[in-house]
Amino acid sequence: MLWLAEGTWEGCIDTAAPLIPEDARVSLLYVVPEDVLHAAGAAAEGLIGRWRPRLGPTEQMAGEATASGEALVAAAAGLLGRAGVGQVIRRGRVEREVVRAAEAADLLVVARDGDRSRLGPHSLGPATRFVVDHAPCSVLLVWPDEVPDADSIPPPPEGRRRDRSASPHEPYPPHASLGEPPPLEKSGNDPR
Amino acid sequence: MSGAPAEILAIVLLAATLIVAVVRPWRLPEALVSVPAAALVLAFGILPLHVAAEEARNLGPTIGFLAAVLVIAAMAERGGLFAAAGTWMAAASRGRPVALLALVFVVGSTVTAILSLDATVVLLTPVVFATAARLRLRARPHVYACTHLANSASLLLPVSNLTNLLAYRASGLSFARFGAVMALPWLAAIAVEWAVLRRFFAADLVGRGVTDGARPVALPVYPVAVIALTLVGFLVTSIVHIDPAFAAAAGAIALVLPAVRSRKVSLGNVGRAVDVPFLAFVLALGLIVSAVSYRGLGSAVDHLVPHGSSLWSLLAVAAIAAVLANAINNLPAVLLLLPAVAAGGAGPVMAVLIGVNTGPNLTYVGSLATLLWRRTLRRHEVEPPMSEFLRLGALTVPLVLLVATLALWLSLRVVG
Incomplete structure (x- = not known):
């Protein structure tokens, strides 16, 4: 199952498509963010005594939100170019609906959002972080666009680290290699 | 009636008026309870007639002014102003989310300042949503x-x-x-909102929207020209000491007459835009609070x-106003506070406005309304998704209050 959201859905399909086995059953998920509609509706409720159009902003926007979600999923299915792709539209709190929808899936593909100009820290948006944290199945976290190189990790705060090492209460004695972005990992992953 | 019973009955009537206005059983107009409640207040002598007459004389022109602004906003919407603004924002942003947010800030702040926060909440928000969805x-x-600018950017003009x-x-x-x-406090409040929202929603301001097929609709010239002239009218009337409500009325008539003559708008539409029950509600609420x-x-x-007008007392007034606006909703809050601060001159009055206008971003609609709304949702077994709204409010409101009041203090020093 692929969770699609505005801004990252094309990259998600592009990156994930070559990784999906031929015989896998694929479904595409979009969640209408009901809390956003509620916030707009509540703002109108706050105008006590005024402006009572027959449809409040929430109702006005709900139809449009569902239609645009369906259009997004249909466009994504076209981009994926496979037969028999399931299309799932849900409504509610986005992160919770994604977790519910993933219950029946073997693998959930999630696109990164947030700051994608560097690696970490706290790079995932709140909803994405929640989904990665709570997913009831395996999760494939994909970069929807170019992957920044490993040098983009912000350097650790050198000064503070040295200060802390001077403290006799430091529970974890600092290791010399912690100060550098670890080159070890890259060579360690090389299939030699 | 006098003494404690009179005060208790007045408070009960105020509570009933507010609760009915929020809950709106069977979608009855709010005036159906507030007007009889005001009549009771007068009949029992809780508010002496001469005080009531004085209050009504003060409220009358304000209500006329309000009616004209409501009509201008409604006619601008029918003239296609908001739809045009949506297509313009879509095209000018070229699909970049941060650019779109900046444009929403510009349009939202302008619409709120000129056409009132109601126009932003009811007319602009759905257009902005549709624009983002289309992109x-x-x-x-x-x-x-x-939703935030409707409150924070409503400081500028009467x-x-x-x-x-x-x-x-x-x-x-x-x-x-x-x-x-109010120009400086207004800009300060908008700047704080921008700084916080830009960071708070950084993870959602991603990707590049689809812009093909998004052709901007031409801005409707006539409504824009009338609104611009109405603004000039506000300036001119205040220079020659005429009530600016007349400029608003002229603007409303200039928009209504051609629309009715060409049968684009029926008189029924105009009547609904004037919203007489709401005007009656405001008058009745004013009398009950009085x-x-x-x-x-x-x-x-x-x-x-x-x-x-020291900085500390301005800050205290703004904070009290914000708390009161969240406790009982900002309309009764401002009616209650005004008599106390009016003697202190423009400074404290403006500080009250900073509090009651920007404070409601803290909860959805002031806590009375919030409580009732949450209860209604629970009855329908829907958990109201409020946490994000509350977190954003907690981040912006204290900062907006502080910075806008500081700006007001500076502004009073410069403009006087």
Whole structure:
């Protein structure tokens, strides 16, 4: 199952498509963010005594939100170019609906959002972080666009680290290699 | 009736009026309870007739002004102003989410300042949502920007918010001077909202929207010209000491007449835009609050609120106003506070406005309404998704209050 959201859905399909086995059953998920509609509706409720159009902003926007979600999923299915792709539209709190929808899936593909100009820290948006944290199945976290190189990790705060090492209460004695972005990992992953 | 029973009955009637206005059983007009409640207040002598007459004389022009602004906003919408603004924002953003947010800030702040916060909440927000959806960008930051700016950006002009209209007369400022004093606080509040929202929603401001097929619709010339001339009219009337409500009325008539003549708009539409039940509701609410105030709460408020225009007392007034707006909704809050601060001149009156206008971003609609709304949702077994709204409010409101009041203090020093 692929969770699609505005801004990252094309990259998600592009990156994930070559990784999906031929015989896998694929479904595409979009969640209408009901809390956003509620916030707009509540703002109108706050105008006590005024402006009572027959449809409040929430109702006005709900139809449009569902239609645009369906259009997004249909466009994504076209981009994926496979037969028999399931299309799932849900409504509610986005992160919770994604977790519910993933219950029946073997693998959930999630696109990164947030700051994608560097690696970490706290790079995932709140909803994405929640989904990665709570997913009831395996999760494939994909970069929807170019992957920044490993040098983009912000350097650790050198000064503070040295200060802390001077403290006799430091529970974890600092290791010399912690100060550098670890080159070890890259060579360690090389299939030699 | 006098003494404690009179005060208690007045408070009960105020509570009933507010609860009915929020719950709206069977979608009855609010005036159906507020007007009889006001009549009871007068019949029992809780508010003496001469005080009531004085209050009504003060409220009358304000209500006329309000009616004209409501009509201008509704006619601008029918003239296609908001739809055009949506297509313009879509094209000018070229699908970049941060650019779209900036445009929403510009349009949202302008619409709120000129056409009132109601126009932003009811007319602009759905357009902004549709614009984001059409571009295939996440609507969340843009919709939240609208709901927040409707409050924070309603500081500038007397017409921006009903609370401003109510305070405008008490402030003793002309229309132009009101705007001059509030320009800096208005900009400060918008700047704080931008700084916080830009970071808060950073994860949602991603990707690049689809812009093909998004052709901007031409801005409707006539409504824009009339609104611009109405603004000029506000300036001119305040220079020659005529009530600016006449400029608003002229603007409303200039928009209504051609639309009715060409049968684009029926008289029924105009009547609905004027919204007589709402005007009656405001008048009745004013009388009921006046009674509550007259029977003792007024002097209590008077003791509570600091007087003077020092920075500390302005900050205290703004904070008290914000708390009160969240406790009982900002309309009764401003009606209750105005008599206490009016003697202190423009400074404290403006500080009250900063509090009651930007404070409601803290909860959805003031806690009375929030509580009732949550209860209604629970009855339908829906958990109201409020946490994000509350977190955003907690981040912005104290900062906006502080920075805008600081700006007001500076502004009073410069503009006077």
